Amino acid sequence: MSTNPYINIASEAARRAGQLAVKYRSRLEGIPVERKARHDYVSDVDRACEQVIREYILKHHRDHAILGEEGGQTGSGDYVWIVDPIDGTSNYLRGIPHFAISIALQIKGRIEAGVVYDPLREEMFTAARGQGAFLNSQRMRVSGRKDLATAVVATAFPFRQRRLMEAYQAMFNSVFEKVEDFRRAGTASLDLAYVACGRLDGYWELNLKPWDIAAGALLVQEAGGVVMDVTGGDQWLQSGHILAAPFKLITPMRAAIEPHVTEGIRARVSRKIDTD
Template identity: 50%
Template structure:
């Protein structure tokens, strides 16, 4: 295993242990609201500290961008770690066993390493750029479906951008009319990984932050998938508007999106 990937896996497992011990036990940790429908807990902060300490112990000159703690370490380093200590905090608080630790490493702006760990299922998704994607050490690939017929698509409602909801509901209606079913799971990193291993045929969401998708994005691409924005362009890294799947499913999803007729979803 790539040495930096090995350290990231170690950090993810340490944080995952904290998640597994505390999930759903609201009387044992603090819960605060950052924004409407956006929670943070004292366990998020403990997980983040464990990850940051593990990474900086091995890579003292690296920088870190973390959801809760912001920029840490060396902000000018060509190596930048991007961390979401608990992706799916609402699930964690409610005791819903679907959340993950997400850790990515960018070198000069390119994502080189991705780790997404689901401690409740004991599933470790990993990838190093150019070396493929793996689930618990087993190589994974995106599904082979060639259309939306029978497809299961992951998505989420734009609860942080409620002014876009009307346009998104129109998109959702089109989507559900063209595929078999839709799943809204509450953890973007795992949605991307589920596409990577063929559980989902595609996934789309808007308004994501770098820590939500950076690790899962690399894992999905290393598994043979494609990730674009709603226009089919690579600008999702800046916009956070993500559409993904194998090449044929992605093409079908973009046709369903038809963003020229739904401009409000691109605000």
């Protein structure tokens, strides 16, 4: 158990939601699924898991706000929990064993605590600002890779905004020329967690939501890595355009990506957080 009370609350909430998600995996064909938007789906399990998380957090902090992928934001104030009840819903609904529960706590606009939980592997990734990052209570660090030529990098296509595909494809081609290989697993929070523990050497993606990246980004930072938006700034949570890697790889990754950043992508970096 962590000495940080927020980590303990988030971990237990994630564990309870994870148990529920695993329970329903054996009856996926009977789970009602709703199309939220093109290429974006929500199931009754997503909603049930978010409800479990909300109830557990509010049991301990009734005055805190919660921003959830499925339920939107309830409450207001300096303390906002950012929740993705099942990150990787498409994987989950198809029986692909790669999804996670992601919970972060934002205090006065800054992410202070984060948890990413993989219930199938029983891996709990946790981080609190200034206190390090851990995998099942063991401290973790980003990889010591120094050269992109030997790096394995994660990414994903901008499936929600296919108008970004041309710019993304140019970025992909540029990075592909420099790295050893890519991975595209479909769960942003676990991509970031894997960068934090050194399984992956870097990660970037466009057009994500706060609940996709809030917890995972803190994991990377507390594990000794660097997180930025694709223009090199610190507006990744607002824009959803994120780049994460160890210190020695972040500069060459950005150098490969930045020339292909369009004016539309730059404009989004300056917007407020988009939860639509």
